[in-house]
Amino acid sequence: MKAAILAAGRGERLSRAGVGVEKPLVPIGGKPLIARIIEAAASVGVTQAACVVNQMSVRLYDYLSTTAWPLSMKVVRKTTENSLESFTCLAPSLGGEPFLLFTVDAVFRLSALARFLVGVRCLGNGRGVLALTRFMDDERPLRIDIGADHKVRGVDVDAGASPYVTAGFYYFEPSVLDLLTDARTEGLDSLRKFFRFLSLRGYPLYGVRVSKTIDVDRPKDIEAAEEYVRGLRGASL
Numbered sequence: 001m002k003a004a005i006l007a008a009g010r011g012e013r014l015s016r017a018g019v020g021v022e023k024p025l026v027p028i029g030g031k032p033l034i035a036r037i038i039e040a041a042a043s044v045g046v047t048q049a050a051c052v053v054n055q056m057s058v059r060l061y062d063y064l065s066t067t068a069w070p071l072s073m074k075v076v077r078k079t080t081e082n083s084l085e086s087f088t089c090l091a092p093s094l095g096g097e098p099f100l101l102f103t104v105d106a107v108f109r110l111s112a113l114a115r116f117l118v119g120v121r122c123l124g125n126g127r128g129v130l131a132l133t134r135f136m137d138d139e140r141p142l143r144i145d146i147g148a149d150h151k152v153r154g155v156d157v158d159a160g161a162s163p164y165v166t167a168g169f170y171y172f173e174p175s176v177l178d179l180l181t182d183a184r185t186e187g188l189d190s191l192r193k194f195f196r197f198l199s200l201r202g203y204p205l206y207g208v209r210v211s212k213t214i215d216v217d218r219p220k221d222i223e224a225a226e227e228y229v230r231g232l233r234g235a236s237l
């Protein structure tokens with residue numbers, strides 16, 4: 001299994017607030033966000049990862065390039081305009097086998113990722129599976145509506161008042177890469193819109209519930225993530 005990590009965002013809200021490092025290098029529990037994602041991927045059997053970083057993110061590129069990781073790491077340097085462009089940049093590295101897709105700013109239990117993959121295997125017929133959580137502390141959460149069979153029934157504006165939101169990590173089979181060109185041709189510019197596009201196209205998209213995850217976008221999210229990680233110490237991660 002492979003992994004794709006989106007780490008090309010500028011992290012402007014954090015930098016404006018005076019956070020002095022690039023967002024993927026923000027330490028949570030003494031470990032940079034990007035390292036937490038890479039180690040989580042390796043813990044569930046990922047052997048190859050591809051990560052896209054902003055061309056201006058020199059410290060991040062150097063960190064990724066000089067650290068000994070527990071998997072094979074490819075770093076793509078490109079300043080992208082949006083998350084869907086970032087995903088598209090990594091597509092050439094993802095063919096041939098299923099992959100996990102991560103946003104770099106998600107903080108979660110290692111056990112949540114392992115249990116998510118158990119859920120993926122139990123579904124059997126899902127070519128795309130979104131990790132979903134009930135924890136909602138985002139300015140614009142991406143709501144997902146699922147049925148009793150876990151099939152996605154609505155994304156974003158089509159999800160109504162669903163209590164589930166995306167958790168920052170996802171499973172896809174390589175067939176999803178074939179739809180990226182169509183999505184970009186239609187002018188889509190985010191994962192949010194791409195997931196809705198997949199749902200409306202009838203792509204076999206499912207959701208699996210996981211425990212709390214925190215999306216680190218603002219200074220208060222760093223504090224919340226630190227508190228969350230402290231609470232996990234001594235417990236099952």
